[in-house]
Amino acid sequence: MTTRGAEAARRWLAERGVRAEGEGWTSDGEPGRRLTANEVAHSWAGEVFTDGGLDVPGRVRLAFGLLDLLGEYWVTCEIRMADRGATGPLPADALWDGYRRRLEAEEDAEALTYSLWADWFEDRATVAAAFHEVLGGDIDRVVNEPTDALLRRARRVLKCTGPVPWPVKEAAYGSAVRLPALHPALFRGLLAGYHDVYGELEPSAALTLLTRLDLPADTEHLAELRQVLTEGHRNHHLSPPAWDDAIRARA
Template sequence: MGERREAGHVAHRQVAHAWAGDVFAADLDAADRVRLASANEGAEGPLPSDVLWDGYRRRLEADRDAEAVTYSLWVDWFEDPATSATAFAEVLGDDIGRVVAEPSEAVLLRARRVLECSGPVSWTVKESTYRTAVRLPALHAAVFRGLLAGFHDVYGDLEPAAALALLGPLDLPADTRHPAELRKVLASGHKNHYRSPGVWDEAVRSCS
């Protein structure tokens, strides 16, 4: 399992590097496009971190499809314990206070996208960001999706009691799927779908 996971991360990083220029080019000026296109292939080494994370933030805030970017965050950065803390801090954790205090359409879009794919990020890394995000109702649905992903993702991470406490104040749309089921499994102390096979199906049956 560990070897397959590491091989997968290497492959995903190679893919991410291959299309990085296409993903970020529309948001960068000409000089940064040149730096981005050549950084990973040239003799100077890997992509400069300031350009990399600025590119992610810009694309996450752009009002167009960001599936490639959120997928890259999820599998290339958030699933890897060696990179998830830095990645999460760069794309949201470091400025969640400003996002909540001074929300704009663009930063809220970025926050929602990051929260929704943050399931694999270590709970100790993301908990304070989740707690801050809960203060803003516009982010409640995204926090819920992050918690749900934390339970269901193969590499998802959460602490049941703390996650359950965060669920309490969330004001979710009436058609939100599975809040009752998530509360039930967390209240029973379960951390992850794959560590406790069958508990989710049982929760679905009991809540239906």
């Protein structure tokens, strides 16, 4: 979380009669009723992008401040809708810097990673640009000059790359495999690429990467993934019996 962004969002809400109280929220417009953070997000996150007192980058920063404050996935939905809507796109530097900074932070980033997976990465119109911005464009820097913050971002992104098309992520995977600290996250990305409804793997290339990962031999589903890739399967949903056969082979 960026404290400054959260405090700016808190002031912005207070100016509109919405205030934190205990573990919930209150609104001057609904006296006597306790609101959840999710209700506040649904009511107010979209309003950020109509605030005439802010320029567009300022609206983006305020929206991320609301995300810091509320921790609700819906805020990311409003950010995406503003980017993809009639008044978009949002300034790319403000948008993706907001994602990168929070993916690098120590605080929980579940709302952001779910947003990447379910929204930006599953959409073929946005996946290439989104993946490039949050990892693909600087994976070599992560590998060559790793810091705790960069490793946090790389791990979080790799784990949710299941829906990213293989040609989009192949080069980044090839760089990530050079750094053992990223191997568990890269494995999760490969596994998700096999199981996700929108997942995409190239079996031979994915198997080559898999054999280079330094993982414990008893890593859950490592043997099964190796078997289905060896047999040339691209995705669980294209050949459902293959995974069950791999599990039985381990029994």
